[in-house]
Amino acid sequence: MPEIIIDGRRYKCEDAETILDVCRRNDIDIPALCHHEAVEPFGACRLCMVEISHPKWPGWKDWVTSCLYPIQDGLVVGTSTTRVRRLRATVLDLLLARCPNSDVIRELAEEYGVEDTTYQPRDDGDNCILCGLCVRVCEEVIGVSAISSAWRGVTKEISEPLREPPPDCIGCAACANVCPTDVIKVTQSSTHRVIWDRTFEMYRCKECGKAHITKEQRDWMIKKNNLPENYYDLCDICKRKVVANTQKNLSLI
Amino acid sequence: MKMLLINPRKCTNCHICELACSFKHSNEFTLAHSRVRTIFHPDANLTVPEICLQCIDAACMASCPSRAIFVDEELGCVTINYDKCVGCLSCVAGCPFGNMFQDELNPGHVFKCDLCQGDPVCARFCPTGALLYKEIEPLTGKQQMVLEKEESVV
Ligand code: FES
Numbered sequence: 001m002p003e004i005i006i007d008g009r010r011y012k013c014e015d016a017e018t019i020l021d022v023c024r025r026n027d028i029d030i031p032a033l034c035h036h037e038a039v040e041p042f043g044a045c046r047l048c049m050v051e052i053s054h055p056k057w058p059g060w061k062d063w064v065t066s067c068l069y070p071i072q073d074g075l076v077v078g079t080s081t082t083r084v085r086r087l088r089a090t091v092l093d094l095l096l097a098r099c100p101n102s103d104v105i106r107e108l109a110e111e112y113g114v115e116d117t118t119y120q121p122r123d124d125g126d127n128c129i130l131c132g133l134c135v136r137v138c139e140e141v142i143g144v145s146a147i148s149s150a151w152r153g154v155t156k157e158i159s160e161p162l163r164e165p166p167p168d169c170i171g172c173a174a175c176a177n178v179c180p181t182d183v184i185k186v187t188q189s190s191t192h193r194v195i196w197d198r199t200f201e202m203y204r205c206k207e208c209g210k211a212h213i214t215k216e217q218r219d220w221m222i223k224k225n226n227l228p229e230n231y232y233d234l235c236d237i238c239k240r241k242v243v244a245n246t247q248k249n250l251s252l253i
Numbered sequence: 254m255k256m257l258l259i260n261p262r263k264c265t266n267c268h269i270c271e272l273a274c275s276f277k278h279s280n281e282f283t284l285a286h287s288r289v290r291t292i293f294h295p296d297a298n299l300t301v302p303e304i305c306l307q308c309i310d311a312a313c314m315a316s317c318p319s320r321a322i323f324v325d326e327e328l329g330c331v332t333i334n335y336d337k338c339v340g341c342l343s344c345v346a347g348c349p350f351g352n353m354f355q356d357e358l359n360p361g362h363v364f365k366c367d368l369c370q371g372d373p374v375c376a377r378f379c380p381t382g383a384l385l386y387k388e389i390e391p392l393t394g395k396q397q398m399v400l401e402k403e404e405s406v407v
Contacts, residue, residue, distance in 0.1 A: 239351030
């Protein structure tokens with residue numbers, strides 16, 4: 001079993017783990033905005049930088065993104081050396097210029113001593129840091145690829161195809177839930193959900209009208225898991241009532 | 254393995270399990286945070302406590318697209334890995350017994366019975382033994398409700 005040293009302490013790890021995995025497992029705090037356990041690491045936000053060295057590489061150090069760097073036996077990791085803090089501060093300085101109104105970024109920046117950005121802050125636009133987590137979750141987890149990144153360079157953005165309500169979206173709102181800076185807006189009522197400018201009708205309980213998922217998500221899950229048509233017809237409360245009724249009848253035998 | 258046993262015949266509809274569960278998980282006495290819910294049947298004068306049955310091949314697990322739900326073998330408990338959860342609510346809609354809950358205040362958050370990591374407070378505080386957490390021989394199939402006919406409370 002490989003062992004690595006993080007901030008002077010020895011930690012046992014599994015093969016094929018990344019530095020961030022080991023740190024998370026041992027409650028070592030590393031800021032990471034674009035990382036989510038459900039998807040492959042991507043390395044977009046560059047906040048999880050750490051310093052690495054190895055007894056076999058005398059006099060040599062490197063600064064890498066911990067979410068992407070696979071561990072190797074004997075690796076020496078520094079998670080908050082001066083240089084690492086400076087690197088993160090630079091990244092946060094840039095992120096703050098991009099999203100001056102984001103509370104998440106602002107708090108993180110303050111932690112690293114960045115009160116105000118040294119660049120020209122963007123005065124229009126949203127709090128998107130272009131980490132692409134929403135796109136990856138939609139593609140890798142949900143499997144519908146309703147959104148993607150569009151354009152390049154300074155004009156890059158996360159967008160629906162042709163900026164129109166995305167036809168493939170099933171309205172599950174997973175993208176909004178994982179977004180680290182809460183950019184994706186969901187409006188929910190008991191009958192409808194609006195996300196990505198598209199209005200979805202909720203699939204409501206046949207008995208009481210309570211809804212958990214949209215019609216599109218229901219169709220998609222029935223198709224994907226090969227379920228009977230009436231599988232999602234009841235809400236959790238009504239399902240509990242049915243079960244309780246069965247249990248009542250059993251108890252009365 | 255220890256299992257949570259439900260005996261509706263002993264339940265007096267006192268709601269202590271719901272309150273204990275809610276307090277354990279949210280430090281508040283709110284039924285909305287409880288993982289166990291009791292359902293009263295006035296016709297039979299019987300109350301049935303509803304709680305996760307910890308199915309072996311759980312439907313919530315099968316419907317989760319991010320594989321965030323797994324069975325904790327040691328505890329025999331179907332468990333959510335919140336680091337992997339993306340909040341799509343497939344599990345809430347997918348549980349055929351309605352024992353997966355959506356947080357009403359935080360719609361992307363789901364919760365279910367976690368057996369309190371091996372000491373379920375609902376069973377600990379149940380005054381009549383309608384909920385029991387005890388060592389039993391593995392039951393055949395997934396059946397969890399044990400009908401102790403002769404012991405039923407009058
Ligand atoms: S978490 Fe590693 S780069 Fe974003």
